[in-house]
Every structure is written in C-alpha cells, then in structure tokens.
Amino acid sequence: MAKIQANTPKGMRDFGPEQMRRRRFLFQTLESLFLEFGYQAIETPSMELLETLTGKYGEEGDRLIFKVLNSGDFFKKLSPVLAGGQSPDAKKHLPLLSEKALRYDLTIPFARFVAQHQNEISFPFKRYQIQPVWRADSPQKGRYREFYQCDIDVLGSDSLFLEAEMIRMYAEGFYRLGLPDIQIQINHRGILAGIAEAIQAPEQLRALTVTLDKMDKLPLDTIKEILHKEGFSVDQIRMLDPILALGSGDTPELMAPYIGQTQAGSEAIHALREVFELSLAPGPLAGAAQLVFNPCLARGLDYYTGCIFEVTLPGSGMGSLGGGGRYDNLTEMFGLNSRSGIGVSFGAERIYDILEAKEAWPKEIQQGPEFFFLHFDRSGALKALSWMEKLRQAGHTTLLYPDAAKIQKQMKYADSQGARYVCSLGSEELAQRSIQIKDMESGEKVTLSDAEFAERINQGYYGTH
Amino acid sequence: MAKIQANTPKGMRDFGPEQMRRRRFLFQTLESLFLEFGYQAIETPSMELLETLTGKYGEEGDRLIFKVLNSGDFFKKLSPVLAGGQSPDAKKHLPLLSEKALRYDLTIPFARFVAQHQNEISFPFKRYQIQPVWRADSPQKGRYREFYQCDIDVLGSDSLFLEAEMIRMYAEGFYRLGLPDIQIQINHRGILAGIAEAIQAPEQLRALTVTLDKMDKLPLDTIKEILHKEGFSVDQIRMLDPILALGSGDTPELMAPYIGQTQAGSEAIHALREVFELSLAPGPLAGAAQLVFNPCLARGLDYYTGCIFEVTLPGSGMGSLGGGGRYDNLTEMFGLNSRSGIGVSFGAERIYDILEAKEAWPKEIQQGPEFFFLHFDRSGALKALSWMEKLRQAGHTTLLYPDAAKIQKQMKYADSQGARYVCSLGSEELAQRSIQIKDMESGEKVTLSDAEFAERINQGYYGTH
Numbered sequence: 026m027a028k029i030q031a032n033t034p035k036g037m038r039d040f041g042p043e044q045m046r047r048r049r050f051l052f053q054t055l056e057s058l059f060l061e062f063g064y065q066a067i068e069t070p071s072m073e074l075l076e077t078l079t080g081k082y083g084e085e086g087d088r089l090i091f092k093v094l095n096s097g098d099f100f101k102k103l104s105p106v107l108a109g110g111q112s113p114d115a116k117k118h119l120p121l122l123s124e125k126a127l128r129y130d131l132t133i134p135f136a137r138f139v140a141q142h143q144n145e146i147s148f149p150f151k152r153y154q155i156q157p158v159w160r161a162d163s164p165q166k167g168r169y170r171e172f173y174q175c176d177i178d179v180l181g182s183d184s185l186f187l188e189a190e191m192i193r194m195y196a197e198g199f200y201r202l203g204l205p206d207i208q209i210q211i212n213h214r215g216i217l218a219g220i221a222e223a224i225q226a227p228e229q230l231r232a233l234t235v236t237l238d239k240m241d242k243l244p245l246d247t248i249k250e251i252l253h254k255e256g257f258s259v260d261q262i263r264m265l266d267p268i269l270a271l272g273s274g275d276t277p278e279l280m281a282p283y284i285g286q287t288q289a290g291s292e293a294i295h296a297l298r299e300v301f302e303l304s305l306a307p308g309p310l311a312g313a314a315q316l317v318f319n320p321c322l323a324r325g326l327d328y329y330t331g332c333i334f335e336v337t338l339p340g341s342g343m344g345s346l347g348g349g350g351r352y353d354n355l356t357e358m359f360g361l362n363s364r365s366g367i368g369v370s371f372g373a374e375r376i377y378d379i380l381e382a383k384e385a386w387p388k389e390i391q392q393g394p395e396f397f398f399l400h401f402d403r404s405g406a407l408k409a410l411s412w413m414e415k416l417r418q419a420g421h422t423t424l425l426y427p428d429a430a431k432i433q434k435q436m437k438y439a440d441s442q443g444a445r446y447v448c449s450l451g452s453e454e455l456a457q458r459s460i461q462i463k464d465m466e467s468g469e470k471v472t473l474s475d476a477e478f479a480e481r482i483n484q485g486y487y488g489t490h
Numbered sequence: 491m492a493k494i495q496a497n498t499p500k501g502m503r504d505f506g507p508e509q510m511r512r513r514r515f516l517f518q519t520l521e522s523l524f525l526e527f528g529y530q531a532i533e534t535p536s537m538e539l540l541e542t543l544t545g546k547y548g549e550e551g552d553r554l555i556f557k558v559l560n561s562g563d564f565f566k567k568l569s570p571v572l573a574g575g576q577s578p579d580a581k582k583h584l585p586l587l588s589e590k591a592l593r594y595d596l597t598i599p600f601a602r603f604v605a606q607h608q609n610e611i612s613f614p615f616k617r618y619q620i621q622p623v624w625r626a627d628s629p630q631k632g633r634y635r636e637f638y639q640c641d642i643d644v645l646g647s648d649s650l651f652l653e654a655e656m657i658r659m660y661a662e663g664f665y666r667l668g669l670p671d672i673q674i675q676i677n678h679r680g681i682l683a684g685i686a687e688a689i690q691a692p693e694q695l696r697a698l699t700v701t702l703d704k705m706d707k708l709p710l711d712t713i714k715e716i717l718h719k720e721g722f723s724v725d726q727i728r729m730l731d732p733i734l735a736l737g738s739g740d741t742p743e744l745m746a747p748y749i750g751q752t753q754a755g756s757e758a759i760h761a762l763r764e765v766f767e768l769s770l771a772p773g774p775l776a777g778a779a780q781l782v783f784n785p786c787l788a789r790g791l792d793y794y795t796g797c798i799f800e801v802t803l804p805g806s807g808m809g810s811l812g813g814g815g816r817y818d819n820l821t822e823m824f825g826l827n828s829r830s831g832i833g834v835s836f837g838a839e840r841i842y843d844i845l846e847a848k849e850a851w852p853k854e855i856q857q858g859p860e861f862f863f864l865h866f867d868r869s870g871a872l873k874a875l876s877w878m879e880k881l882r883q884a885g886h887t888t889l890l891y892p893d894a895a896k897i898q899k900q901m902k903y904a905d906s907q908g909a910r911y912v913c914s915l916g917s918e919e920l921a922q923r924s925i926q927i928k929d930m931e932s933g934e935k936v937t938l939s940d941a942e943f944a945e946r947i948n949q950g951y952y953g954t955h
Contacts, residue, residue, distance in 0.1 A: 028823065028824065028825040029541055029542060029823060029824055029825075030541075030824075031542075031602045031603075031605035031606040031824040031825075031826075032539060032542075032602075032606065033534075033535055033538075033539075033602075033606070034535060034537050034538065034539055034589075034590045037535035037536075037537060038535060039532065039533070039534050039535065039603050039606065039607065040531075040532060040533040040534075041532055041607060041610065041611075042530035042531060042532060042617070045530070045531035045532060045533060046530075046531070048533075049531065060859075060887050061882045061885075061886070061887050061888060062882070062887075062888065062889075063858075063859045063862075063887060063888055063889030063890070063907070065507035065510070065511075065858065065907075066505075066507060066510035066511070066514065067504065067505060067506055067507060067510060068504070068505040068510060068513075069498075069504050069505075070498055070499060070502035070503060070504065070636050071502075071536065071592075071622065071624070071636060072499050072502060072636070073498075073499065074497060074498075074499055076494055076495075077494060077496075077497075088561070089561075091558055091559070092558070092559040093556055093557070093558055093559065093592070094556070094557040094558065094559050094587065094588050096553070096554075096626045098580050100578040100579070100580055100583070101580075103578075113565040113568075114565070115563050115565055115566075118565070122559065122587070123559050124499075125499045127536075127558070137496045137497075137498075138496075138504050140496035141496035141497065141498070141504070142504065142506060145506065146506075147902075147903055147906035147907065149892060149893075149903075151889070152507070157536065159536070159537075161561045171535050171536055171537070179892070182892045182893055184892035184893050186865075186871060186875075186890060186892045187892050189875075190890075303872075303875075306872050306875055306876070307875040307876045307878070307879040308876075308879065358493065358494055359493065359494055359495075359496040360493040360494075360496075361496075393528075393530065394525075394528045397528075400651075406651060407768075407771050410651075410654075410768070410771055410772040411771070411772045411773075413772070414772040414773065417526045417527070420526075421526070422525050422526050422527075422528060423526065423527065423528055424527075424528030424616070425528070425651060425655075427614060427644070427647045427649035427651045427652050428614075428647055428649050437612075438612055438614075441612035442528070442530075442612065
C-alpha cells in the first residue's frame with residue numbers, strides 16, 4: 026500500500042483527549058447555562074445552499090465561504106461552456122461546479138431555519154446553537170479555518186427583559202468558566218443616531234460610528250483627525266468633546282444634555298436606563314462582572330437596531346470575548362415578516378485560549394479515569410472486572426490495563442491517563458481477599474478488605490484515611 | 491433585498507428543540523458509558539486532505555466523498571489545461587479544483603490522527619469519537635447525506651479483555667437507551683478461514699464468506715445454489731451442512747469436530763471461548779442482551795482479522811444497530827507499524843429511528859423548562875426574576891414570558907415549551923407575598939407564601955401536595 030503523510034488540512038485542528046476535556050467543560054458549562062435560562066438547542070446542517078449564503082457577508086465574506094463540489098463529472102458539465110469558446114466566469118459558471126457551501130456563521134442558518142419552520146415554531150423562539158463554522162481565511166495564531174461558534178437568540182419579542190437576561194447570562198457564564206471579572210459594554214443604536222443628529226450630521230451616521238468605534242484603540246487626537254478627514258467640521262468635532270469625555274462608569278442619563286432633544290437619543294437613553302435597572306434587579310451580576318455604558322461602541326451598525334453589547338476581559342490583551350445586540354430584519358431575506366430579535370454570542374475559541382493562557386481550567390477536568398486497575402494475571406484481572414462493574418454502577422469511571430505487562434509500564438500508563446486511584450490485585454491481595462489502593466494525588470497507599478472496599482463504594486469515600 | 495427560498499440541501503436535516511433533546515440524550519448516554527469504561531474523546535477536523543481519503547472506501551466510496559472547492563479563481567487554474575486543447579480529466583485535474591474533502595467516516599481520520607500524534611499518545615489508546623460524516627449518496631428513508639457516527643476503538647493491545655469489554659458496553663449502552671433486548675452476534679475470522687480450509691477451498695475464502703454472510707436474508711437452498719454457481723462442488727457444499735445447521739445459542743465449541751483440526755479454526759474456537767467467559771465473568775449482561783455465536787457472520791473480511799460483532803434488535807425489522815471487530819493494520823497506510831486494535835460503532839441514527847418508532851424516549855427528556863413564569867406587569871416580572879435566580883442557583887431551568895401578553899397566549903406558549911410548573915405572580919399574589927404554581931402534569935394548582943416557596947426551593951420539592 027502506498028504510504029501517505031498523516032496531515033490535517035491547513036488551519037484545521039485535531040483535538041486530543043486533554044483538549045477535549047477542556048472543550049467539553051467549556052461547551053457543557055454554557056449549554057447548562059442556556060438551558061437554565063429557557064433556551065433550547067437547534068442544529069442545522071453543515072452545508073447550506075450557496076444562494077442562502079452568498080451576498081450575506083460582504084464581498085470578502087463571499088470569498089471566504091468554503092464551497093462544496095457537485096457530485097458527478099463536473100468537467101463534463103463545464104464542457105458546453107468550454108466548447109463555446111467562452112472563458113468560464115467564476116461567478117456565472119460557479120453553479121456548474123458547486124451549489125452548496127459550508128456554513129460561515131450560525132446567524133444566517135438560524136434565519137433560514139426560522140423561515141423554513143415558521144409554522145412549527147412557537148414565538149418568542151429562544152434558541153441556542155453550538156456548532157462549527159468554516160472560513161477559508163489565511164490561518165494565523167488564534168485564527169482557524171474551522172472553529173466553533175456558540176450563539177443564543179430570541180426571536181419574536183422586543184421586551185427589554187431579554188437585554189437584561191443576556192447581560193446576566195454573560196456575567197453568570199463567564200463566572201462559571203472561571204473568568205469572573207469581565208466587562209460588559211453596552212450601547213444603543215439610538216445613542217449613535219442621536220449624536221449624529223445633535224451635531225447636525227444625520228447622513229454621516231455611518232462615518233461617525235465607524236470612527237467612534239475605534240475609540241478604544243486610537244488616541245483621541247487621532248480620532249478627531251479622522252473625523253476631520255471624513256468631512257466633519259471643527260464645530261461639529263468640538264460638539265463631540267463632552268460626549269467623548271464620558272468614560273466607563275458614566276450612566277446613559279449623562280448623555281441627556283447632548284442628545285436628549287433628539288427622538289432617537291431620548292428613546293435610547295430611556296431604554297438603556299431600563300436595561301440597567303432590569304439587569305440588576307435580581308441582585309448584583311455574578312462574579313465581579315461590570316456593566317459599562319460606552320457611547321462609542323458601534324458593532325456593525327447596519328444589522329443592529331437597538332442595544333448592542335461587547336464583552337472584554339480587561340488586562341487580558343484579548344479583544345472581544347462575545348457580543349451581539351438587538352436586530353429587526355433577520356428573516357426578511359427569506360420572505361418572513363420582520364420580528365424583533367436579540368442575540369449574543371460567546372467567543373468560545375477565544376475563551377478557550379484565555380483559560381489556556383491563564384491555566385484557569387478547573388482541577389476536576391484535568392483528571393482521567395478515577396479507578397485504574399493493574400493487570401498481573403487472569404485471576405486478578407477477572408476480580409478487577411467485578412470491582413469495575415460495581416464502581417461504574419456507582420457512577421465512576423474505570424480503566425483496566427488490558428495486558429499483564431511489567432508494573433512500571435502499567436504505572437506509567439496510569440499516570441499518562443491521569444488516573445486518580447490505582448487499584449492493585451496481586452497474588453497476596455487475592456489470597457487475603459483484599460485490594461490495594463494508591464491515591465495518585467497524595468502518593469499514599471491503603472489496603473482494604475473486600476468488605477471494606479464494598480462499603481466504601483456504597484459510601485462514595487475512597488480516601489486513604 | 492431579493493427574497494430567497496428557505497431550504498436545506500438535499501438529504502440534510504435541521505434538528506429542532508424536541509429532536510435535539512432526544513439526540514442529546516442519545517449521545518450523552520453513550521458518552522457517559524464510554525467515559526465510565528475509560529475511553530477518552532478526540533475530535534478531528536471536518537475536512538481531510540483528499541489524498542488521505544481517496545482509495546480507502548472503494549471506487550463507489552470515492553465517488554460519494556464530498557469534495558471542497560479550492561479557494562481562489564479555480565477557472566483560472568484550469569485555463570492552462572483548457573488552452574492546451576486538452577479535455578480535462580476528472581481524476582488527473584481534480585487537484586486544480588479540490589484538495590480537501592469532508593470526512594466519509596471516523597475510522598480513516600482516527601488512523602490519520604494516531605499516525606500524526608503517535609509520539610503524544612500513550613498506548614493502548616482508548617478513544618471515542620462522536621462526529622458527523624458526509625456522503626453524497628442518493629437520500630432515501632433513513633439515509634442522509636450528513637449523519638453522526640459514534641465509534642470506540644482501542645489501539646495497541648491484542649488482549650481479549652477488550653473484546654469482552656465491548657460486548658458488555660453494547661449490552662449496557664443499549665440497556666440505558668431503553669433497548670434492553672438486543673442480540674450481539676459474534677464470530678471470528680479464523681472460524682471462516684477454518685471452514686474454507688476444512689472443505690478444502692482456502693483460496694475461495696472470500697466467495698464463501700460473502701455468501702455465508704447472506705444466511706440471515708436468504709433461504710438455505712438459495713445459499714447452496716449461490717455456492718454452487720461460485721464453483722463449490724457438491725461434496726464441499728455437503729460438508730457445510732452441519733455447520734450451516736448450527737443456530738443461535740450454539741457454542742463455538744460445537745465447531746470443533748468440523749474445523750478443530752485447522753490452525754485458524756482451533757485458535758478461533760479458543761479465542762471465542764475465552765471472550766464468552768470474560769464477557770460474562772462479572773455477571774450477566776445488562777438488560778436481556780444475548781451474546782450469540784454466528785459462524786456465518788462476515789462483515790468486511792478484508793479489514794477484520796479476529797473477532798467480529800454485529801448488534802441487532804430481533805423483531806425491529808431494522809438491520810444492524812452497530813458492529814465492529816478486531817483489525818491489525820489500521821495505521822499502516824500512514825507508515826505507522828501495525829498495532830493490533832479493536833473497534834465497534836453504535837449506529838446512532840438507526841438507534842434514534844428505533845427509539846422514535848417505539849416511542850421509547852424517557853419521559854424526562856420530553857420536558858422543557860421546569861419553571862415557567864407568567865408576565866402580567868413590570869412588578870410581577872421583577873419578582874419573577876428574583877425567583878428565577880434562586881431556582882437556577884438550585885439547578886433548575888426557568889423561563890419568563892418576556893411580554894405582558896394575554897394569559898391564554900402565555901399559557902399556550904408554556905404548553906408549547908413543555909413547561910412543568912407554571913408560576914403566576916398576579917396583583918393578588920404580589921399583595922399577599924405569595925405565588926401560585928400550576929403543575930402542568932396533574933393540572934392542579936397550589937398557592938404558596940413566599941416563605942413556603944423559598945423553603946420548597948431549599949428542599950427541592952415542588953408538588954402540589
């Protein structure tokens with residue numbers, strides 16, 4: 026047989042047992058959170074029809090969509106084009122080669138799902154979705170061609186209780202993941218519209234917000250220079266001064282003197298005040314999470330229509346760990362009348378990288394099988410099988426070394442598997458109807474009679490004392 | 491915006507909340523089982539390099555592999571071929587269009603994983619893998635183009651303790667899934683080799699086994715006719731009679747008079763006897779599972795080298811619900827020296843279909859959020875938020891209807907979500923510091939004081955009595 030190199034495609038990853046334990050912890054923690062808040066799971070196929078995906082992510086996005094080759098002989102399908110002397114056109118003749126593509130995010134598939142199943146869905150529809158997405162991007166540190174997204178959305182209600190709920194979910198979720206001191210930045214599209222209106226530049230809303238969105242990355246002077254280049258007058262930029270001076274911890278009400286006279290601004294201040302109140306009503310946010318008003322936060326203005334969120338971990342050197350906001354017209358492209366919705370995502374891969382860098386994984390998940398049984402001979406192994414059966418029925422994880430190898434080799438293996446207790450049934454233990462247990466954490470050993478060990482299994486206590 | 495039809499690609503499925511609760515139950519049950527037996531999770535990328543996959547699944551398999559289009563302008567890459575007046579060749583010029591493909595099963599990616607990470611892995615390597623695979627097959631009832639596979643393998647040990655372990659895992663797994671009366675058929679490659687040798691047709695082993703494998707589908711006379719057409723003599727076919735007469739419940743030892751004199755046959759009988767003994771040593775199999783020797787079971791002889799398994803549910807009208815066996819040369823194609831291995835799969839999609847047909851899903855998973863809170867006004871909703879916070883901290887799932895809609899509408903929604911208890915905080919309850927709880931199962935209502943409800947949350951009891 027011809028030998029092949031064993032390689033993963035560029036930008037794609039294998040996950041071994043240790044990484045999988047960590048990823049499972051991450052996803053299961055979030056999944057439990059979503060279920061507790063009344064969200065339900067959906068899954069969509071990895072592939073969507075090409076027409077569902079193209080044109081939704083901009084030109085650059087279209088290029089990054091992984092297209093799937095049609096079945097059959099595609100060259101034959103191309104031949105009429107080629108025979109006609111035509112030079113094939115990447116866009117026009119693409120359907121001859123490909124009609125399906127791998128999903129690029131979870132949002133468009135969700136919209137498609139809702140439109141397709143609208144008659145089976147009870148609204149408001151609270152769903153979560155944790156699935157991989159694919160992008161043909163050039164891989165670099167922290168950027169992969171296949172990665173998981175983790176989204177929650179509520180479609181069919183404009184209640185601000187949902188904004189408040191998602192804020193509490195962010196705080197609770199990051200707290201449970203071991204990242205209690207996140208900052209949840211919040212803004213409202215109406216704040217940005219109000220600012221543009223207040224400085225008499227409503228038609229420059231887009232240029233204004235794109236520039237203000239860079240406030241956390243560039244010095245104030247540079248921001249002003251950019252605005253100047255974008256055509257804002259000196260007077261207009263001066264009017265922005267008090268707004269740009271508002272910092273973390275300031276409340277939305279402080280915007281009132283500047284934009285309170287505009288309808289969008291006044292409504293946005295009112296909505297934000299309500300969201301602050303609702304989100305803190307059941308008590309402080311979990312952990313040390315902070316909810317911070319940031320009038321410059323923009324996040325893809327074209328799509329969002331109300332509150333917008335972004336989560337960061339100050340001091341981590343990482344960008345956004347999550348974000349989202351309220352939108353209105355998600356399902357319109359599929360001909361389904363608009364329903365107000367709100368959605369946020371947890372940046373699972375970045376959260377993974379931060380937990381990895383901080384070595385902040387919980388100790389429990391570093392462990393492999395709880396009970397590892399050494400194998401010396403057939404009779405010891407048979408007795409091990411009986412104990413393992415009892416331990417599993419009591420909910421424990423077990424592992425028998427399948428061969429009667431040298432004890433050093435077996436112990437080395439037990440160690441590599443992260444075993445907690447190593448159980449030994451040698452000839453002496455068999456003769457005395459006992460079992461020797463080594464606690465791999467403390468290094469201590471204890472010998473228990475069969476009756477004692479059975480009693481321990483009943484009680485769920487396995488310490489050496 | 492141009493409207494698009496909302497459609498999934500052919501042969502691919504959306505899973506809504508109800509299906510997802512069932513699928514989660516199925517996969518989580520198997521995952522717990524695997525962990526209890528000391529197996530560890532891995533995941534491999536959805537895509538593999540084309541050279542990793544092609545040639546592994548036969549010609550038909552190669553055609554069914556979903557290929558992914560290369561990035562960039564593929565037509566431009568084709569143009570030198572076209573300019574040369576050549577007619578492009580589907581095989582030779584494929585790399586111009588595609589270098590990657592979606593995985594077709596979990597076995598080849600597992601082999602590639604082991605070869606690629608051989609220096610990080612401690613052998614024997616016990617892994618489980620639950621991921622989707624893709625096949626460009628024509629869809630039909632029960633056959634999809636994207637479906638999950640669920641595999642366990644142990645690589646690096648030829649211990650028969652592993653055969654026994656997998657038998658117990660099958661019994662325990664199907665028992666926990668609510669399918670206790672499965673039949674686990676077992677055979678050994680050496681039995682088939684021994685038969686071929688005993689009837690003096692060792693070079694016709696393949697034809698013999700392919701035919702015998704049809705014993706469960708065709709009448710005995712038809713089997714004999716086929717053998718005759720395949721060139722077996724009347725004498726040879728007569729020698730098969732006592733073997734073909736062996737039925738369920740017969741033991742491997744009964745083969746000894748016929749094939750015990752051949753080396754392969756004698757070793758296989760010995761191995762099967764040991765596997766029967768080891769698998770029953772810790773007590774009877776879970777549920778009503780039966781381990782049945784079937785000397786005609788074949789299952790892809792080219793790949794397997796020792797014991798082979800197949801799981802069926804007698805009377806279900808479904809084919810195999812799982813299968814596998816021992817193999818020797820899995821990683822050889824990647825240049826890694828052979829290590830004996832054994833693997834079985836759980837046919838997750840078929841198991842799903844059977845549980846669906848039998849309506850055998852456990853009652854717990856049919857339920858949505860445990861506590862549904864009605865929303866009449868802001869003050870009631872605020873109080874609901876506090877209760878929900880406490881309930882969640884106690885591990886419960888909760889849902890607030892986000893809008894103050896008509897009660898009928900909210901109750902209808904609670905019903906659609908499968909809520910267990912509907913909690914009501916109307917003006918009367920608020921004034922009296924109480925809460926009304928309706929048990930949606932019994933239809934009974936109870937009004938509790940706030941103190942009583944708090945006490946219930948502490949005790950975890952929510953009945954109406």
